[in-house]
Amino acid sequence: MKRSTFFAFAAPSIILMVLLMVVPLLISGWLSTQFLTFQTMKDGPQFVGTEHYVTILSDPRFWQSFRFTAAYTFITVPVRFFIGFVIALMLDQLTKTTRGVYLSIFLLPFIVVPVVGTLMFKQLFEPQGPIYYMLRQYFSYKLLYNEFIVKTLIIVHGVWYVTPYVIVTYFAGLQTLPKQLMEAASIDGATFMQKIRHIVVPHLSSLTVLIALISLMDSYRVFDSVFVLTERMNPIYKADTVMTYTFQTAVTLQRLGKSNAMALLTVVGIMIVLIPNLIMSYREQIEER
Amino acid sequence: MERINNPIARLFVYLGLTLFAVYSIIPFVWTALQSFKNFKDANSRTPKFIFEPTWDNYAELWLRSIPENGAMISYFIIAILLVLVCLLLFVEYIPVKSSYIYWFCAASFALLLWGIPQYVDVNKFYDYFINTVIVTVGTVVISISVGCLAGYSLSRYTGMAAVVVLISALAFRALPRLAFILPYYWIATALDLLDTRLLVIIVLVAVNQPFTIWMLRSFFMDIPKDLEESAMVDGANRLVAFWKVIIPIMWPGIISTALFSLLLSYNEFLLVRLLTVNNWTLPVAMSPYLGGEDPRHLMIAAAASVSATVPIVVVILLFQKHLVKGLAAGAVKG
Structure with a gap:
């Protein structure tokens, strides 16, 4: 394909992405050096320079939210992978029809709207819900809804709604296992665990790296579920993630410039995670040529 | 993997899967139960599993x-x-x-949606539902038609420009929505587009575009180049070859991608919440029930959650094959 034809075909998409992603990002960078609220939007912003960045980086609440986001990411991602791998192996043992039934049930938390799914998840822990009732038998009211419980809830929910994605991708990966290798291993008398250790895990490793990176980035910018879960029970805002704190700065406190600066700091954080991934796909693309 | 024949191990497999299925489904079951309860049953101190079902909550939500x-x-x-x-x-x-x-079904569904308010006194939630249908259908149609052209050219062009586009698309996919949202708000106020469906559709198309072109490209890669090349030897230009030869065999891939595009736009909360005032979509329509100050909200919230979930579950059940295939393709190929 010629270069001009490529640009003719890809033009609508490229223009769209430049206009609605590159340009807003630049505006966002500019706004992060301005003081702006929803009220002063008509009058225009005021220049404050790097003040926002200084206040954010010395704001203990920002660092607290950052720490919680990091904890959320480093707990949920490995747990999702472990559970996802085990369940995918189990699914692989079933016949095709039973597998379909289980798979449809497992996919439910993944396809439901995140806000709605979280709302449903939360219903279990409402004072009228069954899990609250069970917990109530062992703990006093004060022990429920403390910082630890709310954070645990957010993490359990984080595992609940992303694990299906890991299950399906691992399951698809298991279908591409080289048959000869497995048969050779059986003939040589390898046990089930040995096969998993020496054939299945290495076979799935590149897939794991890929979905781990995606999962890492998605956990870093988690918003919907934490927003819903902390709307009512957020003890002294200790369960904020970076994104919910940014949202509050923008909507509740109306510090639009500051929230922009915060979002850009998140962009920088995500980029640090993302760059290995970008280099990897860049090499892949170059090889494919 | 080969089958394990040890009966105890097999029992363990079924047990594990069933436990996980219960973990996955229990919030849905409980919410569905709550949505059919009356005030007294829903707020009872011990959770009730047996009660007299009522449609009142749905009626209050929709009518x-x-x-x-x-x-x-x-x-x-x-x-x-x-x-x-x-x-x-x-x-x-x-x-x-x-x-x-397909056309007949789409037309009758649209006719039904248009016809209901003529006979029934519907509530705001119905408007949100209509909004959601318009926004998601608009987003899917635009993002797929723009994405198909880009995805096709990205799969065929081997120059550096294609690599740059693909890598930057991957970077955009990872960025948080909040980094874009205030510029959108600012531009939309200046253009007087705030709270319109058009704005929401354009923004959602843009946000979904990186994902769409990557996925469509991976499907186009599977189609051999010889196909359109032989058509072009016969005298068709590239656009005609693309439209007449490639698109007809791409349908399964397009449906898979459209399904994901639909999920992404149906699920969007943050962007729609900040860019609209009254023209909400269903996820945003949940926000009045997030606070939970009013105990009556509990059942209405349950009814609203079920109402927002059922349409998407029906769509997914109809196209489940494509969803699983798309998930596998997206991950295995990258």
């Missing part, structure tokens, strides 16, 4: 006043929907061209 022949109208609507779902389920076995059936 402003209950029509006299409400039961008949709702049976009529449910019957039409069932017929449409059956038509879509068994589309392969009906001896009519399948595209005609």
